[in-house]
Amino acid sequence: MIVKDTPTLHLSIYIIAFLIGLPNAVLAFCCCIRKIRSKPLPIDIIMLNLVISDLFFLTFLPVKMKEAADNMVWNMPDILCRLNLFLFLTPINGSxxxxxxxxxxxxxxxxxxxKYKNPKRxxxxxxxxxxxxxxxxVTAVFTYMAAYGGSNNDTNYTEPQQCYTNFTTSQLQDVLKIRLALVAVFFCxxxxxxxxxxxxxxxxxxxxxxxxxxxxxxxxxLALETLLVFAICFGPYNASHIVGYITQENPKWRMHTLTLTTLHACFDVIIFYCISYEMRLAFKICEKGFIQFYVRIKSCF
Known part of the structure; x- marks a missing residue:
């Protein structure tokens, strides 16, 4: 049974992920660029790519907010729905x-x-x-071809239009097969x-x-945080792929698991903190600034 206030819950999670993830992702991006310009390490290169993946994801998140605000009905241009596959789902796999x-x-x-100190690393x-x-x-392109290739004549449009949900029978079979493969490649x-x-x-x-x-x-x-990301954010989402392949249909609860993946943008903040000294230093500077601001505001009253 789907709760009537589900779209509100989705919208709330999207907003929380956006407000927490975006400023910290921008901060992490600046720290990575500064570190790479001075004395780059392999971890800085990888972290920069993770940050870029998160920024793509977070930039598209307002579109998902609009979808949730419209009661999960897609009232936006079709091109945005197709970009959803590349800018929302693909960064999840990349992470x-x-x-x-x-x-x-x-x-x-x-x-x-x-060997780690080898300059060639x-x-x-x-x-x-x-x-x-x-x-x-390449994987996203194959998924796109499976989802949007062929004819849409037998798609069921009697229900409200939803993004990446209204498939023909042949499209759904192809999408479910690719999703099952993605479980092994991008999760297991x-x-x-x-x-x-x-x-x-x-x-x-x-x-x-x-x-x-x-x-x-x-x-x-860092280890516990990474495992939490896989367990909470990516685990249920990939479980929906397996269940969907077994039942040969989109599970009704799949949208809930997709919303949970949004939280990885919040968890990544802790990962950046554990990895980067520059990020920890930036947090301390921000914390000191907030304390000084709070003291000044309090003294005014």
């Missing part, structure tokens, strides 16, 4: 791969510190990020990589007596 790349980079840094990391983007875009494999890398990274750090406690805590926090 999974960039999170896996971050976990791999952290593991290499701890397990192979000598910057070049390798850039090539890996380019390969991830190309793979994501990145999740396995993250679990393997972070478990071994934490195990190595716990054995090193000279490692500072704060660094160990950040590593544990």
């Amino acid at each position: 999974c791969h960039f999170l896996a790349a971050i976990s791999t980079e952290r593991y290499v840094c701890v397990a192979f510190p000598v 910057i070049t390798y990391t850039i090539l890996i990020c380019i390969a991830i983007w190309m793979f994501i875009l 494999i990145p999740l396995f990589i993250c679990c393997f890398c972070y478990i071994n990274t934490i195990r190595i750090l716990l054995k090193l007596p000279l490692i500072k406690r704060c660094r160990r805590l950040r590593a544990i926090g």
Whole structure:
């Protein structure tokens, strides 16, 4: 049973994700650019790509807000619906791969510190990020062709028009097959990589007596935060792909899981904080500024 206030709930989650995610993503983007200009590390390159993926996602989020405000009926131009696949769904898949790349980079840094300092690693990391983007875009193109290819004559338009939902029978079969493949490629494999890398990274750090406690805590926090993103944001969404393939239909609760993916923009803020010293420094400066502003306002009264 679908709750009548579901669109309001979706809109609330979109607004929260936008207000929290966008300013922090912009801040993280500025920190990454500044660090890359001075003394870049492989982790900075990967984090920059994750931030760019989040910015694409957050830039398109107001369109999803409008959809939720219209009671989940698509009253906007069809071109925006088609862009939804590239600017809303594609960054979700990209985030999974960039999170896996971050976990791999952290593991290499701890397990192979000598090889990590190789200057060529910057070049390798850039090539890996380019390969991830190309793979994501190619996958999105195949998904687009499956969703919007062929004839729409037998699509059921008796119901209110919705974006990426009104498929013909043949389109739906193709989309469900691709979604099932996406579960393996964009969820299961990145999740396995993250679990393997972070478990071994934490195990190595716990054995090193000279490692500072704060660094160990950040590593544990980064691992837990990444697993939470997969469990809360991406897990239910990919489960809907599996259920949809088994039942050969779009699950009615799929839209709820899609809304949950929006929260990854909020969780990524903590990931940026654990990774980047510049981000932590920026947070401290902002915190100090807010405290001073609060003290001045309070003194006026």
